[in-house]
Amino acid sequence: MRKTYKYRLAPNKTVENKLHWVLARCRELYNAGLSERKDAYRMVGKSITYYDQQNVLPEIKAKIREEYQDIAAHVLQDVLKRLDKAFQRFFDRCAKGQKPGYPRFQGRNRYNSFTYPDGAGWKLDQQTRPPDKKGMVRVNLKLTKIGTVKLHLHRDMIGKVKTLTIKREGEHWYACFSCEVDKPEALPSSYEDVGIDLGVTHFAALSNGEFLENPRHYRRAENKLKKLQESLSRKKRGSHRRAKAVKRVAKAHRKVRNQRADFAHKASRKLVNRYQVIVLEDLTMANLVKQPKPKQDEETGQYLPNGAAAKAGLNKSIADAGWSQFVGMCTYKAAWAGRTLVQVDPKYTSQICPNCGNVRKKTLEERWHSCTCGCELDRDTASAKVILGIGRKQLSVGTRPTRATA
Ligand SMILES: [Zn+2]
Known part of the structure:
Protein backbone atom coordinates (compact mmCIF):
# COMPACT_ATOMS: atom_id res chain seq x y z
CA MET A 1 0.00 0.00 0.00
CA ARG A 2 1.07 3.55 -0.65
CA LYS A 3 1.16 6.32 1.87
CA THR A 4 2.22 9.90 1.21
CA TYR A 5 4.13 12.07 3.66
CA LYS A 6 4.11 15.78 3.00
CA TYR A 7 6.67 18.16 4.50
CA ARG A 8 7.03 21.88 4.14
CA LEU A 9 10.33 22.95 2.62
CA ALA A 10 12.34 25.98 3.64
CA PRO A 11 14.44 26.77 0.57
CA ASN A 12 16.79 29.75 0.52
CA LYS A 13 16.41 32.29 -2.25
CA THR A 14 18.91 30.64 -4.62
CA VAL A 15 17.32 27.22 -4.28
CA GLU A 16 13.84 28.65 -4.56
CA ASN A 17 14.71 30.39 -7.81
CA LYS A 18 16.10 27.12 -9.08
CA LEU A 19 12.91 25.29 -8.10
CA HIS A 20 10.85 27.84 -10.01
CA TRP A 21 13.18 27.44 -12.95
CA VAL A 22 12.90 23.64 -13.02
CA LEU A 23 9.14 23.86 -12.70
CA ALA A 24 8.95 26.29 -15.60
CA ARG A 25 11.11 24.01 -17.80
CA CYS A 26 8.93 21.01 -16.92
CA ARG A 27 5.83 22.95 -17.84
CA GLU A 28 7.39 23.95 -21.15
CA LEU A 29 8.25 20.35 -21.90
CA TYR A 30 4.73 19.25 -21.03
CA ASN A 31 3.19 21.84 -23.32
CA ALA A 32 5.67 21.10 -26.10
CA GLY A 33 4.90 17.40 -25.83
CA LEU A 34 1.20 18.10 -25.91
CA SER A 35 1.49 20.30 -28.95
CA GLU A 36 3.62 17.69 -30.72
CA ARG A 37 0.99 15.02 -30.13
CA LYS A 38 -1.75 17.37 -31.21
CA ASP A 39 -0.01 18.44 -34.43
CA ALA A 40 1.01 14.93 -35.40
CA TYR A 41 -2.53 13.76 -35.06
CA ARG A 42 -4.06 16.71 -36.85
CA MET A 43 -1.61 16.81 -39.75
CA VAL A 44 -0.85 13.17 -40.46
CA GLY A 45 -3.37 11.34 -38.26
CA LYS A 46 -0.54 9.72 -36.32
CA SER A 47 -0.60 8.99 -32.59
CA ILE A 48 2.65 9.69 -30.79
CA THR A 49 3.44 7.47 -27.81
CA TYR A 50 5.29 8.08 -24.60
CA TYR A 51 8.27 6.11 -25.92
CA ASP A 52 8.44 8.13 -29.12
CA GLN A 53 8.77 11.24 -27.00
CA GLN A 54 11.10 9.79 -24.41
CA ASN A 55 13.48 8.56 -27.11
CA VAL A 56 14.07 12.03 -28.50
CA LEU A 57 14.76 13.56 -25.08
CA PRO A 58 18.55 12.94 -25.24
CA GLU A 59 18.70 14.58 -28.66
CA ILE A 60 16.74 17.59 -27.44
CA LYS A 61 19.10 17.94 -24.50
CA ALA A 62 22.19 17.63 -26.67
CA LYS A 63 21.23 19.90 -29.54
CA ILE A 64 18.17 22.03 -29.04
CA ARG A 65 17.71 22.85 -25.40
CA GLU A 66 20.99 22.41 -23.56
CA GLU A 67 19.53 23.84 -20.35
CA TYR A 68 17.58 20.62 -19.92
CA GLN A 69 20.87 18.97 -19.03
CA ASP A 70 20.57 20.80 -15.73
CA ILE A 71 17.47 18.84 -14.79
CA ALA A 72 17.48 15.26 -13.52
CA ALA A 73 16.75 12.96 -16.47
CA HIS A 74 14.06 10.99 -14.68
CA VAL A 75 12.22 14.17 -13.75
CA LEU A 76 11.94 15.03 -17.43
CA GLN A 77 10.79 11.52 -18.29
CA ASP A 78 8.15 11.84 -15.61
CA VAL A 79 6.82 14.99 -17.27
CA LEU A 80 6.24 13.00 -20.47
CA LYS A 81 4.67 10.18 -18.45
CA ARG A 82 2.23 12.66 -16.92
CA LEU A 83 1.31 13.82 -20.37
CA ASP A 84 0.86 10.22 -21.43
CA LYS A 85 -1.42 9.57 -18.46
CA ALA A 86 -3.50 12.60 -19.35
CA PHE A 87 -3.97 11.10 -22.81
CA GLN A 88 -4.76 7.66 -21.42
CA ARG A 89 -7.49 9.19 -19.26
CA PHE A 90 -8.76 11.08 -22.28
CA PHE A 91 -8.94 7.88 -24.38
CA ASP A 92 -10.60 6.03 -21.49
CA ARG A 93 -13.25 8.68 -21.21
CA CYS A 94 -13.83 8.55 -24.96
CA ALA A 95 -14.15 4.78 -24.86
CA LYS A 96 -16.67 4.98 -22.05
CA GLY A 97 -18.66 7.53 -23.99
CA GLN A 98 -18.18 10.22 -21.34
CA LYS A 99 -17.56 13.86 -22.06
CA PRO A 100 -13.89 13.56 -23.10
CA GLY A 101 -12.13 16.87 -22.37
CA TYR A 102 -8.90 16.99 -24.38
CA PRO A 103 -5.64 17.30 -22.35
CA ARG A 104 -5.01 20.96 -21.66
CA PHE A 105 -2.05 23.25 -22.07
CA GLN A 106 -0.74 24.09 -18.63
CA GLY A 107 -0.55 27.69 -17.51
CA ARG A 108 1.92 28.99 -14.98
CA ASN A 109 -0.55 28.62 -12.14
CA ARG A 110 -1.81 25.19 -13.05
CA TYR A 111 1.44 23.30 -13.39
CA ASN A 112 2.79 23.22 -9.86
CA SER A 113 4.88 20.14 -9.24
CA PHE A 114 7.60 17.89 -10.59
CA THR A 115 8.38 14.32 -9.63
CA TYR A 116 11.41 12.14 -9.05
CA PRO A 117 9.91 8.77 -10.02
CA ASP A 118 12.59 6.79 -8.15
CA GLY A 119 15.55 7.22 -5.86
CA ALA A 120 17.71 9.01 -8.45
CA GLY A 121 18.50 12.70 -8.22
CA TRP A 122 17.77 13.33 -4.56
CA LYS A 123 18.97 12.28 -1.12
CA LEU A 124 17.86 12.72 2.49
CA ASP A 125 20.51 13.40 5.09
CA GLN A 126 18.94 12.34 8.35
CA GLN A 127 21.84 12.83 10.73
CA THR A 128 23.33 16.09 9.63
CA ARG A 129 21.40 18.44 11.90
CA PRO A 130 20.53 18.19 15.59
CA PRO A 131 16.85 18.48 16.61
CA ASP A 132 15.65 22.06 17.04
CA LYS A 133 14.27 23.63 20.24
CA LYS A 134 10.91 21.91 19.85
CA GLY A 135 12.66 18.58 19.34
CA MET A 136 11.82 18.42 15.68
CA VAL A 137 14.27 16.57 13.52
CA ARG A 138 15.75 18.82 10.90
CA VAL A 139 16.81 17.10 7.75
CA ASN A 140 18.63 18.15 4.62
CA LEU A 141 17.08 17.22 1.35
CA LYS A 142 19.69 17.24 -1.40
CA LEU A 143 18.35 17.74 -4.89
CA THR A 144 20.94 17.15 -7.58
CA LYS A 145 21.67 20.26 -9.67
CA ILE A 146 19.23 22.27 -7.56
CA GLY A 147 20.76 22.42 -4.13
CA THR A 148 20.16 21.52 -0.51
CA VAL A 149 16.95 22.43 1.22
CA LYS A 150 15.96 22.13 4.86
CA LEU A 151 12.84 20.34 5.95
CA HIS A 152 11.23 19.64 9.31
CA LEU A 153 10.45 15.98 9.77
CA HIS A 154 7.35 16.63 11.89
CA ARG A 155 6.35 12.99 11.60
CA ASP A 156 8.41 9.93 10.82
CA MET A 157 8.22 8.35 7.43
CA ILE A 158 7.37 4.67 7.51
CA GLY A 159 8.13 2.33 4.63
CA LYS A 160 10.26 2.59 1.55
CA VAL A 161 10.18 5.82 -0.44
CA LYS A 162 9.11 5.16 -4.03
CA THR A 163 8.70 8.65 -5.47
CA LEU A 164 9.36 12.22 -4.43
CA THR A 165 7.25 15.09 -5.68
CA ILE A 166 8.26 18.70 -5.19
CA LYS A 167 5.16 20.82 -5.09
CA ARG A 168 4.40 24.51 -5.04
CA GLU A 169 1.29 25.78 -3.28
CA GLY A 170 1.08 29.55 -3.41
CA GLU A 171 4.42 30.76 -2.18
CA HIS A 172 5.10 27.58 -0.20
CA TRP A 173 7.05 24.55 -1.31
CA TYR A 174 6.50 20.99 -0.17
CA ALA A 175 8.17 17.64 -0.53
CA CYS A 176 5.75 14.73 -0.88
CA PHE A 177 7.28 11.30 -0.34
CA SER A 178 5.16 8.42 -1.56
CA CYS A 179 6.10 5.34 0.48
CA GLU A 180 5.36 1.66 0.04
CA VAL A 181 4.15 0.42 3.42
CA ASP A 182 2.84 -2.83 4.83
CA LYS A 183 -0.84 -2.93 5.55
CA PRO A 184 -1.36 -2.23 9.24
CA GLU A 185 -3.29 -4.59 11.47
CA ALA A 186 -7.03 -4.16 11.21
CA LEU A 187 -8.87 -2.49 14.06
CA PRO A 188 -10.78 -4.83 16.38
CA SER A 189 -14.22 -5.57 14.95
CA SER A 190 -17.07 -3.29 15.82
CA TYR A 191 -20.72 -4.34 15.89
CA GLU A 192 -22.09 -0.98 14.89
CA PRO A 215 -17.78 23.74 9.41
CA ARG A 216 -18.63 26.22 6.68
CA HIS A 217 -15.07 27.45 6.49
CA TYR A 218 -15.45 28.50 2.95
CA ARG A 219 -18.59 30.56 3.52
CA ARG A 220 -17.04 32.44 6.40
CA ALA A 221 -13.77 32.92 4.59
CA GLU A 222 -15.59 33.69 1.37
CA ASN A 223 -16.29 37.31 2.20
CA LYS A 224 -12.71 37.81 3.14
CA LEU A 225 -11.58 36.11 -0.03
CA LYS A 226 -14.00 38.18 -2.09
CA LYS A 227 -12.69 41.39 -0.61
CA LEU A 228 -9.13 40.29 -1.28
CA GLN A 229 -10.09 39.40 -4.85
CA GLU A 230 -11.64 42.82 -5.38
CA SER A 231 -8.65 44.51 -3.93
CA LEU A 232 -6.48 42.46 -6.26
CA SER A 233 -8.47 43.49 -9.33
CA ARG A 234 -7.92 47.17 -8.51
CA LYS A 235 -4.15 46.79 -8.49
CA LYS A 236 -2.19 47.69 -11.57
CA ARG A 237 -0.75 44.79 -13.55
CA GLY A 238 2.90 44.16 -12.86
CA SER A 239 2.91 46.37 -9.78
CA HIS A 240 4.48 45.47 -6.50
CA ARG A 241 1.15 45.94 -4.71
CA ARG A 242 -0.52 43.54 -7.09
CA ALA A 243 2.08 40.88 -6.43
CA LYS A 244 1.39 41.28 -2.72
CA ALA A 245 -2.37 41.03 -3.24
CA VAL A 246 -1.91 37.83 -5.26
CA LYS A 247 -0.09 36.33 -2.31
CA ARG A 248 -2.84 37.32 0.10
CA VAL A 249 -5.48 35.69 -2.09
CA ALA A 250 -3.44 32.51 -2.39
CA LYS A 251 -3.01 32.45 1.37
CA ALA A 252 -6.75 32.78 1.98
CA HIS A 253 -7.40 29.92 -0.44
CA ARG A 254 -4.76 27.78 1.21
ZN1 LIG B 1 -43.60 4.61 6.96
Whole structure:
Protein backbone atom coordinates (compact mmCIF):
# COMPACT_ATOMS: atom_id res chain seq x y z
CA MET A 1 0.00 0.00 0.00
CA ARG A 2 1.07 3.55 -0.65
CA LYS A 3 1.16 6.32 1.87
CA THR A 4 2.22 9.90 1.21
CA TYR A 5 4.13 12.07 3.66
CA LYS A 6 4.11 15.78 3.00
CA TYR A 7 6.67 18.16 4.50
CA ARG A 8 7.03 21.88 4.14
CA LEU A 9 10.33 22.95 2.62
CA ALA A 10 12.34 25.98 3.64
CA PRO A 11 14.44 26.77 0.57
CA ASN A 12 16.79 29.75 0.52
CA LYS A 13 16.41 32.29 -2.25
CA THR A 14 18.91 30.64 -4.62
CA VAL A 15 17.32 27.22 -4.28
CA GLU A 16 13.84 28.65 -4.56
CA ASN A 17 14.71 30.39 -7.81
CA LYS A 18 16.10 27.12 -9.08
CA LEU A 19 12.91 25.29 -8.10
CA HIS A 20 10.85 27.84 -10.01
CA TRP A 21 13.18 27.44 -12.95
CA VAL A 22 12.90 23.64 -13.02
CA LEU A 23 9.14 23.86 -12.70
CA ALA A 24 8.95 26.29 -15.60
CA ARG A 25 11.11 24.01 -17.80
CA CYS A 26 8.93 21.01 -16.92
CA ARG A 27 5.83 22.95 -17.84
CA GLU A 28 7.39 23.95 -21.15
CA LEU A 29 8.25 20.35 -21.90
CA TYR A 30 4.73 19.25 -21.03
CA ASN A 31 3.19 21.84 -23.32
CA ALA A 32 5.67 21.10 -26.10
CA GLY A 33 4.90 17.40 -25.83
CA LEU A 34 1.20 18.10 -25.91
CA SER A 35 1.49 20.30 -28.95
CA GLU A 36 3.62 17.69 -30.72
CA ARG A 37 0.99 15.02 -30.13
CA LYS A 38 -1.75 17.37 -31.21
CA ASP A 39 -0.01 18.44 -34.43
CA ALA A 40 1.01 14.93 -35.40
CA TYR A 41 -2.53 13.76 -35.06
CA ARG A 42 -4.06 16.71 -36.85
CA MET A 43 -1.61 16.81 -39.75
CA VAL A 44 -0.85 13.17 -40.46
CA GLY A 45 -3.37 11.34 -38.26
CA LYS A 46 -0.54 9.72 -36.32
CA SER A 47 -0.60 8.99 -32.59
CA ILE A 48 2.65 9.69 -30.79
CA THR A 49 3.44 7.47 -27.81
CA TYR A 50 5.29 8.08 -24.60
CA TYR A 51 8.27 6.11 -25.92
CA ASP A 52 8.44 8.13 -29.12
CA GLN A 53 8.77 11.24 -27.00
CA GLN A 54 11.10 9.79 -24.41
CA ASN A 55 13.48 8.56 -27.11
CA VAL A 56 14.07 12.03 -28.50
CA LEU A 57 14.76 13.56 -25.08
CA PRO A 58 18.55 12.94 -25.24
CA GLU A 59 18.70 14.58 -28.66
CA ILE A 60 16.74 17.59 -27.44
CA LYS A 61 19.10 17.94 -24.50
CA ALA A 62 22.19 17.63 -26.67
CA LYS A 63 21.23 19.90 -29.54
CA ILE A 64 18.17 22.03 -29.04
CA ARG A 65 17.71 22.85 -25.40
CA GLU A 66 20.99 22.41 -23.56
CA GLU A 67 19.53 23.84 -20.35
CA TYR A 68 17.58 20.62 -19.92
CA GLN A 69 20.87 18.97 -19.03
CA ASP A 70 20.57 20.80 -15.73
CA ILE A 71 17.47 18.84 -14.79
CA ALA A 72 17.48 15.26 -13.52
CA ALA A 73 16.75 12.96 -16.47
CA HIS A 74 14.06 10.99 -14.68
CA VAL A 75 12.22 14.17 -13.75
CA LEU A 76 11.94 15.03 -17.43
CA GLN A 77 10.79 11.52 -18.29
CA ASP A 78 8.15 11.84 -15.61
CA VAL A 79 6.82 14.99 -17.27
CA LEU A 80 6.24 13.00 -20.47
CA LYS A 81 4.67 10.18 -18.45
CA ARG A 82 2.23 12.66 -16.92
CA LEU A 83 1.31 13.82 -20.37
CA ASP A 84 0.86 10.22 -21.43
CA LYS A 85 -1.42 9.57 -18.46
CA ALA A 86 -3.50 12.60 -19.35
CA PHE A 87 -3.97 11.10 -22.81
CA GLN A 88 -4.76 7.66 -21.42
CA ARG A 89 -7.49 9.19 -19.26
CA PHE A 90 -8.76 11.08 -22.28
CA PHE A 91 -8.94 7.88 -24.38
CA ASP A 92 -10.60 6.03 -21.49
CA ARG A 93 -13.25 8.68 -21.21
CA CYS A 94 -13.83 8.55 -24.96
CA ALA A 95 -14.15 4.78 -24.86
CA LYS A 96 -16.67 4.98 -22.05
CA GLY A 97 -18.66 7.53 -23.99
CA GLN A 98 -18.18 10.22 -21.34
CA LYS A 99 -17.56 13.86 -22.06
CA PRO A 100 -13.89 13.56 -23.10
CA GLY A 101 -12.13 16.87 -22.37
CA TYR A 102 -8.90 16.99 -24.38
CA PRO A 103 -5.64 17.30 -22.35
CA ARG A 104 -5.01 20.96 -21.66
CA PHE A 105 -2.05 23.25 -22.07
CA GLN A 106 -0.74 24.09 -18.63
CA GLY A 107 -0.55 27.69 -17.51
CA ARG A 108 1.92 28.99 -14.98
CA ASN A 109 -0.55 28.62 -12.14
CA ARG A 110 -1.81 25.19 -13.05
CA TYR A 111 1.44 23.30 -13.39
CA ASN A 112 2.79 23.22 -9.86
CA SER A 113 4.88 20.14 -9.24
CA PHE A 114 7.60 17.89 -10.59
CA THR A 115 8.38 14.32 -9.63
CA TYR A 116 11.41 12.14 -9.05
CA PRO A 117 9.91 8.77 -10.02
CA ASP A 118 12.59 6.79 -8.15
CA GLY A 119 15.55 7.22 -5.86
CA ALA A 120 17.71 9.01 -8.45
CA GLY A 121 18.50 12.70 -8.22
CA TRP A 122 17.77 13.33 -4.56
CA LYS A 123 18.97 12.28 -1.12
CA LEU A 124 17.86 12.72 2.49
CA ASP A 125 20.51 13.40 5.09
CA GLN A 126 18.94 12.34 8.35
CA GLN A 127 21.84 12.83 10.73
CA THR A 128 23.33 16.09 9.63
CA ARG A 129 21.40 18.44 11.90
CA PRO A 130 20.53 18.19 15.59
CA PRO A 131 16.85 18.48 16.61
CA ASP A 132 15.65 22.06 17.04
CA LYS A 133 14.27 23.63 20.24
CA LYS A 134 10.91 21.91 19.85
CA GLY A 135 12.66 18.58 19.34
CA MET A 136 11.82 18.42 15.68
CA VAL A 137 14.27 16.57 13.52
CA ARG A 138 15.75 18.82 10.90
CA VAL A 139 16.81 17.10 7.75
CA ASN A 140 18.63 18.15 4.62
CA LEU A 141 17.08 17.22 1.35
CA LYS A 142 19.69 17.24 -1.40
CA LEU A 143 18.35 17.74 -4.89
CA THR A 144 20.94 17.15 -7.58
CA LYS A 145 21.67 20.26 -9.67
CA ILE A 146 19.23 22.27 -7.56
CA GLY A 147 20.76 22.42 -4.13
CA THR A 148 20.16 21.52 -0.51
CA VAL A 149 16.95 22.43 1.22
CA LYS A 150 15.96 22.13 4.86
CA LEU A 151 12.84 20.34 5.95
CA HIS A 152 11.23 19.64 9.31
CA LEU A 153 10.45 15.98 9.77
CA HIS A 154 7.35 16.63 11.89
CA ARG A 155 6.35 12.99 11.60
CA ASP A 156 8.41 9.93 10.82
CA MET A 157 8.22 8.35 7.43
CA ILE A 158 7.37 4.67 7.51
CA GLY A 159 8.13 2.33 4.63
CA LYS A 160 10.26 2.59 1.55
CA VAL A 161 10.18 5.82 -0.44
CA LYS A 162 9.11 5.16 -4.03
CA THR A 163 8.70 8.65 -5.47
CA LEU A 164 9.36 12.22 -4.43
CA THR A 165 7.25 15.09 -5.68
CA ILE A 166 8.26 18.70 -5.19
CA LYS A 167 5.16 20.82 -5.09
CA ARG A 168 4.40 24.51 -5.04
CA GLU A 169 1.29 25.78 -3.28
CA GLY A 170 1.08 29.55 -3.41
CA GLU A 171 4.42 30.76 -2.18
CA HIS A 172 5.10 27.58 -0.20
CA TRP A 173 7.05 24.55 -1.31
CA TYR A 174 6.50 20.99 -0.17
CA ALA A 175 8.17 17.64 -0.53
CA CYS A 176 5.75 14.73 -0.88
CA PHE A 177 7.28 11.30 -0.34
CA SER A 178 5.16 8.42 -1.56
CA CYS A 179 6.10 5.34 0.48
CA GLU A 180 5.36 1.66 0.04
CA VAL A 181 4.15 0.42 3.42
CA ASP A 182 2.84 -2.83 4.83
CA LYS A 183 -0.84 -2.93 5.55
CA PRO A 184 -1.36 -2.23 9.24
CA GLU A 185 -3.29 -4.59 11.47
CA ALA A 186 -7.03 -4.16 11.21
CA LEU A 187 -8.87 -2.49 14.06
CA PRO A 188 -10.78 -4.83 16.38
CA SER A 189 -14.22 -5.57 14.95
CA SER A 190 -17.07 -3.29 15.82
CA TYR A 191 -20.72 -4.34 15.89
CA GLU A 192 -22.09 -0.98 14.89
CA ASP A 193 -22.96 -0.07 11.32
CA VAL A 194 -23.82 3.34 9.98
CA GLY A 195 -25.53 4.89 6.98
CA ILE A 196 -24.52 8.40 6.04
CA ASP A 197 -26.52 11.00 4.16
CA LEU A 198 -24.36 13.85 2.89
CA GLY A 199 -26.19 17.12 2.83
CA VAL A 200 -26.11 20.86 2.70
CA THR A 201 -27.97 21.73 5.93
CA HIS A 202 -25.71 19.37 7.88
CA PHE A 203 -22.44 18.10 6.46
CA ALA A 204 -23.74 14.62 7.12
CA ALA A 205 -26.63 12.90 8.90
CA LEU A 206 -25.98 9.50 10.47
CA SER A 207 -28.53 6.72 10.62
CA ASN A 208 -28.42 6.74 14.43
CA GLY A 209 -29.77 10.29 14.53
CA GLU A 210 -26.41 12.06 15.02
CA PHE A 211 -25.19 14.84 12.76
CA LEU A 212 -21.80 15.97 11.54
CA GLU A 213 -22.05 19.71 11.33
CA ASN A 214 -20.66 21.53 8.35
CA PRO A 215 -17.78 23.74 9.41
CA ARG A 216 -18.63 26.22 6.68
CA HIS A 217 -15.07 27.45 6.49
CA TYR A 218 -15.45 28.50 2.95
CA ARG A 219 -18.59 30.56 3.52
CA ARG A 220 -17.04 32.44 6.40
CA ALA A 221 -13.77 32.92 4.59
CA GLU A 222 -15.59 33.69 1.37
CA ASN A 223 -16.29 37.31 2.20
CA LYS A 224 -12.71 37.81 3.14
CA LEU A 225 -11.58 36.11 -0.03
CA LYS A 226 -14.00 38.18 -2.09
CA LYS A 227 -12.69 41.39 -0.61
CA LEU A 228 -9.13 40.29 -1.28
CA GLN A 229 -10.09 39.40 -4.85
CA GLU A 230 -11.64 42.82 -5.38
CA SER A 231 -8.65 44.51 -3.93
CA LEU A 232 -6.48 42.46 -6.26
CA SER A 233 -8.47 43.49 -9.33
CA ARG A 234 -7.92 47.17 -8.51
CA LYS A 235 -4.15 46.79 -8.49
CA LYS A 236 -2.19 47.69 -11.57
CA ARG A 237 -0.75 44.79 -13.55
CA GLY A 238 2.90 44.16 -12.86
CA SER A 239 2.91 46.37 -9.78
CA HIS A 240 4.48 45.47 -6.50
CA ARG A 241 1.15 45.94 -4.71
CA ARG A 242 -0.52 43.54 -7.09
CA ALA A 243 2.08 40.88 -6.43
CA LYS A 244 1.39 41.28 -2.72
CA ALA A 245 -2.37 41.03 -3.24
CA VAL A 246 -1.91 37.83 -5.26
CA LYS A 247 -0.09 36.33 -2.31
CA ARG A 248 -2.84 37.32 0.10
CA VAL A 249 -5.48 35.69 -2.09
CA ALA A 250 -3.44 32.51 -2.39
CA LYS A 251 -3.01 32.45 1.37
CA ALA A 252 -6.75 32.78 1.98
CA HIS A 253 -7.40 29.92 -0.44
CA ARG A 254 -4.76 27.78 1.21
CA LYS A 255 -6.29 28.33 4.60
CA VAL A 256 -9.71 27.21 3.44
CA ARG A 257 -8.20 24.15 1.80
CA ASN A 258 -6.27 23.16 4.90
CA GLN A 259 -9.23 23.62 7.22
CA ARG A 260 -11.44 21.55 4.97
CA ALA A 261 -8.92 18.73 4.75
CA ASP A 262 -8.46 18.85 8.50
CA PHE A 263 -12.19 18.52 9.09
CA ALA A 264 -12.49 15.64 6.61
CA HIS A 265 -9.55 13.82 8.25
CA LYS A 266 -10.99 14.07 11.74
CA ALA A 267 -14.56 13.21 10.78
CA SER A 268 -13.57 10.19 8.68
CA ARG A 269 -11.21 8.95 11.40
CA LYS A 270 -14.00 8.99 14.01
CA LEU A 271 -16.38 7.10 11.74
CA VAL A 272 -13.85 4.45 10.79
CA ASN A 273 -12.84 3.89 14.41
CA ARG A 274 -16.41 3.40 15.52
CA TYR A 275 -18.24 1.54 12.77
CA GLN A 276 -17.66 -1.80 11.06
CA VAL A 277 -19.76 -1.10 8.00
CA ILE A 278 -20.05 2.38 6.58
CA VAL A 279 -22.61 3.00 3.86
CA LEU A 280 -22.32 6.17 1.80
CA GLU A 281 -23.96 7.58 -1.25
CA ASP A 282 -22.11 7.02 -4.49
CA LEU A 283 -21.33 10.59 -5.45
CA THR A 284 -20.68 9.71 -9.08
CA MET A 285 -24.33 8.75 -9.27
CA ALA A 286 -25.61 11.83 -7.47
CA ASN A 287 -26.85 14.08 -10.25
CA LEU A 288 -26.55 17.17 -8.02
CA VAL A 289 -22.86 17.52 -8.65
CA LYS A 290 -23.01 16.77 -12.33
CA GLN A 291 -22.48 19.66 -14.65
CA PRO A 292 -24.98 20.15 -17.42
CA LYS A 293 -23.71 18.86 -20.76
CA PRO A 294 -22.28 21.49 -23.12
CA LYS A 295 -24.71 22.34 -25.90
CA GLN A 296 -23.42 23.00 -29.39
CA ASP A 297 -25.14 24.78 -32.20
CA GLU A 298 -25.48 22.15 -34.94
CA GLU A 299 -24.68 24.50 -37.79
CA THR A 300 -21.99 26.76 -36.45
CA GLY A 301 -20.53 24.46 -33.78
CA GLN A 302 -20.64 27.32 -31.31
CA TYR A 303 -21.42 26.67 -27.68
CA LEU A 304 -24.83 27.71 -26.43
CA PRO A 305 -25.98 28.50 -22.89
CA ASN A 306 -26.64 25.23 -21.07
CA GLY A 307 -27.80 26.38 -17.66
CA ALA A 308 -24.42 25.73 -16.06
CA ALA A 309 -24.40 29.14 -14.42
CA ALA A 310 -27.78 28.52 -12.79
CA LYS A 311 -26.46 25.36 -11.20
CA ALA A 312 -23.21 26.95 -10.14
CA GLY A 313 -24.57 28.18 -6.81
CA LEU A 314 -25.69 24.76 -5.72
CA ASN A 315 -22.59 23.11 -7.13
CA LYS A 316 -20.52 25.56 -5.17
CA SER A 317 -22.05 24.67 -1.85
CA ILE A 318 -21.54 21.03 -2.69
CA ALA A 319 -17.92 21.56 -3.55
CA ASP A 320 -17.74 23.66 -0.40
CA ALA A 321 -18.71 20.78 1.81
CA GLY A 322 -15.83 18.82 0.34
CA TRP A 323 -17.85 15.64 0.05
CA SER A 324 -15.68 13.84 -2.42
CA GLN A 325 -12.59 14.54 -0.34
CA PHE A 326 -14.42 13.19 2.69
CA VAL A 327 -15.59 10.06 0.87
CA GLY A 328 -12.06 9.49 -0.41
CA MET A 329 -10.66 9.70 3.10
CA CYS A 330 -13.33 7.37 4.49
CA THR A 331 -12.54 4.90 1.71
CA TYR A 332 -8.82 4.63 2.29
CA LYS A 333 -9.06 4.78 6.07
CA ALA A 334 -11.67 2.02 6.01
CA ALA A 335 -9.43 -0.10 3.80
CA TRP A 336 -6.51 0.36 6.17
CA ALA A 337 -8.57 -0.49 9.22
CA GLY A 338 -10.24 -3.54 7.72
CA ARG A 339 -13.65 -1.89 7.69
CA THR A 340 -16.27 -2.34 5.02
CA LEU A 341 -17.32 0.65 3.01
CA VAL A 342 -20.29 0.42 0.70
CA GLN A 343 -21.43 3.04 -1.77
CA VAL A 344 -25.03 2.97 -2.89
CA ASP A 345 -27.12 4.72 -5.52
CA PRO A 346 -28.59 7.76 -3.74
CA LYS A 347 -31.65 7.86 -6.01
CA TYR A 348 -34.97 8.00 -4.08
CA THR A 349 -33.25 7.64 -0.70
CA SER A 350 -34.92 10.82 0.50
CA GLN A 351 -38.36 9.58 -0.52
CA ILE A 352 -38.52 6.12 1.00
CA CYS A 353 -39.76 5.58 4.56
CA PRO A 354 -37.09 3.65 6.53
CA ASN A 355 -39.80 2.06 8.66
CA CYS A 356 -42.39 0.78 6.18
CA GLY A 357 -40.80 1.32 2.78
CA ASN A 358 -43.55 3.60 1.57
CA VAL A 359 -42.45 6.03 -1.16
CA ARG A 360 -43.54 9.64 -1.05
CA LYS A 361 -41.88 12.51 -2.85
CA LYS A 362 -40.68 15.36 -0.66
CA THR A 363 -39.93 18.88 -1.79
CA LEU A 364 -36.48 20.31 -1.04
CA GLU A 365 -38.02 22.55 1.64
CA GLU A 366 -39.57 19.67 3.55
CA ARG A 367 -37.16 19.03 6.41
CA TRP A 368 -39.19 16.45 8.31
CA HIS A 369 -40.10 12.88 7.46
CA SER A 370 -43.58 12.04 8.61
CA CYS A 371 -45.17 8.81 7.42
CA THR A 372 -48.63 7.30 7.77
CA CYS A 373 -47.01 4.34 9.54
CA GLY A 374 -46.19 6.65 12.44
CA CYS A 375 -42.51 7.10 11.56
CA GLU A 376 -41.37 10.62 12.52
CA LEU A 377 -37.78 11.58 11.74
CA ASP A 378 -35.53 14.36 10.53
CA ARG A 379 -35.52 14.16 6.76
CA ASP A 380 -31.76 13.53 6.52
CA THR A 381 -31.76 10.98 9.33
CA ALA A 382 -34.50 9.10 7.49
CA SER A 383 -32.38 9.12 4.30
CA ALA A 384 -29.35 7.87 6.23
CA LYS A 385 -31.41 4.97 7.57
CA VAL A 386 -32.58 4.11 4.07
CA ILE A 387 -28.97 4.29 2.82
CA LEU A 388 -27.87 1.90 5.56
CA GLY A 389 -30.70 -0.47 4.63
CA ILE A 390 -29.68 -0.52 0.96
CA GLY A 391 -26.02 -0.99 1.92
CA ARG A 392 -26.85 -3.98 4.13
CA LYS A 393 -28.81 -5.54 1.31
CA GLN A 394 -25.89 -5.08 -1.06
CA LEU A 395 -23.48 -6.82 1.26
CA SER A 396 -23.60 -10.55 0.78
CA VAL A 397 -24.09 -12.61 3.92
CA GLY A 398 -20.95 -13.76 5.66
CA THR A 399 -18.55 -11.05 4.48
CA ARG A 400 -18.25 -9.65 7.99
CA PRO A 401 -18.21 -11.03 11.51
CA THR A 402 -21.56 -11.00 13.24
CA ARG A 403 -22.26 -10.94 16.94
CA ALA A 404 -23.25 -14.62 16.91
CA THR A 405 -19.99 -15.95 15.43
CA ALA A 406 -17.47 -13.64 17.04
ZN1 LIG B 1 -43.60 4.61 6.96
